[in-house]
Amino acid sequence: MTSTANQQEDLRSLRNALPAAPEGLREAALAEFQRLGLPTVRLEDWRYTSLREIADGEFTAAGDDANVDATSTAQLRDFVAGRSGLAFVNGRHCAELLAADLAGSAQLQSLAAALKVSPDEVATGIAAVDDIERSSLVTLNTAHLGCGAIIRIPDGVVVESPIHLFYATVPTARPRAFHVRNLIHLGKHSRVTVVEHYLGLGNAPTWTNSATDIVLADGAKLSHYKLQQESAQAYHTADIAALQGANSSWHSISLSLGARLCRNDIRSRLTGSGADCSLDGLYLAGAEQHVDTHTTIDHAAPHCTSVELYKGILGGRAVGVFNGKVLVRNQAQRTDARQLNKNLLLSDAATINTKPQLEIFADDVKCSHGATTGRLDEDAIFFLRARGLDEEAARNLLTYAFANEIVERIADDGVRQPFEAIVRDHLDAIFAAEGSR
Amino acid sequence: MTDTPILEIKDLHATVEDTPILRGISLTICAGEVHAIMGPNGSGKSTLANVLAGHADYTVTRGSVHYRGKDLLAMPPEERAREGVFLAFQYPVEIPGVSNAYFLRTALNTVRTHRGEERLDAIDFLKLLKEKMKFVEMDPKFQNRAVNEGFSGGEKKRNEILQMAILEPTLAILDETDSGLDIDALRIVAEGVNALRKEDHAVLVVTHYQRLLNYLVPDFVHVLVDGVIARSGDKSLALELEEKGYAEFDRAASA
Numbered sequence: 053m054t055s056t057a058n059q060q061e062d063l064r065s066l067r068n069a070l071p072a073a074p075e076g077l078r079e080a081a082l083a084e085f086q087r088l089g090l091p092t093v094r095l096e097d098w099r100y101t102s103l104r105e106i107a108d109g110e111f112t113a114a115g116d117d118a119n120v121d122a123t124s125t126a127q128l129r130d131f132v133a134g135r136s137g138l139a140f141v142n143g144r145h146c147a148e149l150l151a152a153d154l155a156g157s158a159q160l161q162s163l164a165a166a167l168k169v170s171p172d173e174v175a176t177g178i179a180a181v182d183d184i185e186r187s188s189l190v191t192l193n194t195a196h197l198g199c200g201a202i203i204r205i206p207d208g209v210v211v212e213s214p215i216h217l218f219y220a221t222v223p224t225a226r227p228r229a230f231h232v233r234n235l236i237h238l239g240k241h242s243r244v245t246v247v248e249h250y251l252g253l254g255n256a257p258t259w260t261n262s263a264t265d266i267v268l269a270d271g272a273k274l275s276h277y278k279l280q281q282e283s284a285q286a287y288h289t290a291d292i293a294a295l296q297g298a299n300s301s302w303h304s305i306s307l308s309l310g311a312r313l314c315r316n317d318i319r320s321r322l323t324g325s326g327a328d329c330s331l332d333g334l335y336l337a338g339a340e341q342h343v344d345t346h347t348t349i350d351h352a353a354p355h356c357t358s359v360e361l362y363k364g365i366l367g368g369r370a371v372g373v374f375n376g377k378v379l380v381r382n383q384a385q386r387t388d389a390r391q392l393n394k395n396l397l398l399s400d401a402a403t404i405n406t407k408p409q410l411e412i413f414a415d416d417v418k419c420s421h422g423a424t425t426g427r428l429d430e431d432a433i434f435f436l437r438a439r440g441l442d443e444e445a446a447r448n449l450l451t452y453a454f455a456n457e458i459v460e461r462i463a464d465d466g467v468r469q470p471f472e473a474i475v476r477d478h479l480d481a482i483f484a485a486e487g488s489r
Numbered sequence: 490m491t492d493t494p495i496l497e498i499k500d501l502h503a504t505v506e507d508t509p510i511l512r513g514i515s516l517t518i519c520a521g522e523v524h525a526i527m528g529p530n531g532s533g534k535s536t537l538a539n540v541l542a543g544h545a546d547y548t549v550t551r552g553s554v555h556y557r558g559k560d561l562l563a564m565p566p567e568e569r570a571r572e573g574v575f576l577a578f579q580y581p582v583e584i585p586g587v588s589n590a591y592f593l594r595t596a597l598n599t600v601r602t603h604r605g606e607e608r609l610d611a612i613d614f615l616k617l618l619k620e621k622m623k624f625v626e627m628d629p630k631f632q633n634r635a636v637n638e639g640f641s642g643g644e645k646k647r648n649e650i651l652q653m654a655i656l657e658p659t660l661a662i663l664d665e666t667d668s669g670l671d672i673d674a675l676r677i678v679a680e681g682v683n684a685l686r687k688e689d690h691a692v693l694v695v696t697h698y699q700r701l702l703n704y705l706v707p708d709f710v711h712v713l714v715d716g717v718i719a720r721s722g723d724k725s726l727a728l729e730l731e732e733k734g735y736a737e738f739d740r741a742a743s744a
Contacts, residue, residue: 434545
């Protein structure tokens with residue numbers, strides 16, 4: 053099991069498989085993890101999401117056995133055709149799958165390569181968002197540092213084409229854990245789009261534990277899209293944390309489709325005046341899937357805005373969780389924070405636990421929140437039927453539309469179009485499962 | 490005008506949540522005709538429109554409706570639409586996430602497939618859409634916007650007329666499409682209806698005010714009071730109502 057003692061044992065045995073890290077980095081993180089342990093349902097933030105199956109799952113970090121056959125590689129090729137960035141299969145950088153041809157002075161490196169060339173820089177990068185409180189999963193991730201990417205965009209540089217970070221898993225002999233770390237640092241007034249795509253082939257138990265650390269200097273603008281389509285037996289935990297300077301802008305869209313259990317923690321700390329944070333998300337779940345999104349927006353400077361829209365479609369016996377925390381510190385006057393969570397339940401057995409969590413210490417602020425949970429609008433169904441669509445087609449169209457309101461926010465056509473198709477196919481599978489129940 | 494009946498309503502009774510609203514309506518509409526149904530608020534005008542379109546909130550308790558000889562009440566709403574019955578909604582719904590163009594093309598192709606016609610591909614459809622949007626004087630930007638989302642009241646009504654112009658129904662039912670419209674929009678609604686004024690089409694206009702009928706001259710006017718047709722006549726009846734209001738009928742109904 054993933055007990056703390058076993059993690060130490062695991063780490064020791066992996067010493068040779070993992071790239072060398074700066075002295076003490078792994079050890080300190082592991083000691084911290086041992087002190088904290090895996091989050092349990094006794095913690096308020098983990099009330100609805102138990103990691104017991106992960107703890108009992110005997111996951112060990114990916115080692116030398118994670119070889120990938122040619123058939124799987126060929127299957128993966130379609131997902132990254134025509135893109136540029138870094139691809140990883142079972143935690144290993146796979147340069148023949150995806151080339152990192154970036155124009156200009158933007159910098160993209162695999163974490164393993166960066167640890168070799170400039171380990172101290174990696175250590176600094178890892179510490180950059182230390183001001184943001186995160187779960188013990190991130191310390192476990194740091195202890196296993198080795199798989200992932202570093203993106204650095206210098207001041208004033210605008211990168212037009214999106215950078216893709218593609219993490220695929222294919223079945224291994226033993227249950228494997230993949231600790232993915234992405235460091236994304238944008239210089240002043242720079243701009244880039246980064247896509248994190250997690251894909252699971254086959255149907256073996258895997259655990260992806262990713263952490264993404266984002267630093268946006270003043271005026272920087274990041275569009276960050278994450279698509280999670282892991283396999284049905286996968287566990288996926290992701291912790292994204294952004295530190296935002298003055299007038300910086302972060303647009304995050306998380307699409308969570310796969311995995312048996314998925315937990316997304318998305319955090320922003322707005323440290324400079326005029327920063328803007330837009331968090332959007334869509335989670336689709338059927339069967340026994342469990343999908344949890346926790347967002348935390350820390351308004352630590354005046355005149356910042358945050359807007360959140362998370363939508364969920366749940367069928368089968370799926371369980372959804374949304375918790376949106378907004379902290380407005382007393383210096384954060386003129387804060388404008390809006391939050392909305394909308395859920396569509398396709399079956400009687402699906403459940404959603406949704407909760408806003410507002411902590412407001414400033415007096416001149418605009419904060420709003422709302423949550424809806426329900427079924428499709430019968431008036432809209434009648435409207436579509438009165439235009440000739442049969443009831444099933446009308447329901448499906450309205451459900452696609454519900455989901456599409458999030459997907460269509462992806463500004464880049466080349467990213468949005470294939471993602472739309474993936475979401476649509478996934479919904480079709482959920483409809484089929486609902487229909488056969 | 491011909492004598493071919495498009496719609497034959499006989500002794501129609503309908504309830505909403507067990508409250509009787511329609512209490513015996515009989516009405517025949519023939520090909521090429523435009524009929525107007527007028528009446529005070531609560532007289533059952535919108536109920537009639539919704540019953541004809543097949544809304545599940547309304548229950549028919551007695552009577553029959555035949556559309557081109559077929560039992561209309563036996564058809565689900567989508568079959569009525571595919572057979573050429575069109576309801577322009579009084580309160581069109583917003584559908585976030587579905588573009589107007591996609592919605593219209595889906596609806597048109599569903600109807601075309603039913604008629605045994607070929608589906609229109611994206612290019613041919615956009616050509617048709619462009620032409621029809623010009624006809625209803627709608628800005629082309631509305632084709633990429635979500636159906637009715639954030640549209641003003643007038644834009645929503647105009648969008649209903651656009652759908653009607655594209656689907657070219659055999660029987661168009663306009664449920665208070667004129668309410669809240671300015672003069673320009675009224676003229677467009679009237680033009681949309683007049684375009685359907687052909688040998689094999691028929692139109693039923695439900696309205697509270699005579700205003701629309703200045704632009705759209707009906708062949709017949711019926712006054713609906715308390716769920717029954719209290720009086721029928723030609724266009725002069727509408728003018729009379731404009732002058733005297735519905736007071737006379739209210740008295741008659743309560744007597």
